[in-house]
Amino acid sequence: MGSKQRTYTPEFREGAVRIVIETGRPIPEVAEELGVRSGTLHSWVSRWRRCPVRRPLVQATAVPLPRGCESGAAYEERASRGDQEK
Structure with missing residues (x-):
């Protein structure tokens, strides 16, 4: 059996994270x-x-990212290549 890798939009990921952060749900x-x-x-x-x-x-920001954080574009590029998370 092959596995299908799902792709989630940045808006979906943000919404999911917001639910966890703002509601405190597990x-x-x-x-x-x-x-x-x-x-x-x-x-x-x-x-x-x-x-x-x-x-x-x-939302994009003009503030530089702290060391170890990557821009959304860099993350998306790395994810599209299938690289493992840092």
């Missing part, structure tokens, strides 16, 4: 409700918490 509960693997949602939430300058996730 990641596994939100992930199940949205049809996303809990590990996937956990990585989105972790990335959001590590890089506070990127808040909100979709």
